[in-house]
Amino acid sequence: MVLKTELCRFSGAKIYPGRGIRFVRSDSQVFLFANSKCKRYFHNRLKPSKLTWTAMYRKQHKKDIAQEAVKKRRRTTKKPYSRSIVGATLEVIQKKRTEKPEVRDAAREAALREIKERIKKTKDEKKAGFLSxxxxxxxxxxxxxxxxxxxxxxxxxxxxxxxxxxxxxxxxx
Structure with missing residues (x-):
């Protein structure tokens, strides 16, 4: 079972269900405090960043460094390398990679020309069928x-x- 915890508005401590003090200001803003000490300091307008035991002070003065160091673990990135795949061997891939753009463009144009001729041929056959x-x-x-x-x-x-x-x-x- 997961308990829904809330945070104290002054100290930043966890407040479990059935604990804490709720204060509603005249502008309908709700404040939740862990205990009467936090409530008293809040009403006396003390700054949580000045008190050493609050979460805000500890964060500003970098007191929880041990936990952050665990999170900042670096991942090693794998360097890319070439290898053969199902359709082509490594030599074929290297040849295509080093081939000049003019040769590639010429091959593409030839393939497009062949496709267009095939489409035109089928259209002519359909037209001939209609005219027959x-x-x-x-x-x-x-x-x-x-x-x-x-x-x-x-x-x-x-x-x-x-x-x-x-x-x-x-x-x-």
């Missing part, structure tokens, strides 16, 4: 696209799917 159908069927498909807006055409199986009305039209002729 008779004029009447092409007009029907174009009006469906114009009216519905979202129509999926599968040229391989000659089927038009209309998404908004959930029907499909077979383009067999």
């Amino acid at each position: 159908f008779p004029c009447e069927i092409r007009e029907i498909v174009c009006t469906l696209v114009h009216l519905e807006g979202f129509v999926r055409i599968d040229w391989s199986s000659c089927v038009v799917f209309c998404i908004s009305f959930h029907f499909y039209l077979s383009l067999s002729y």
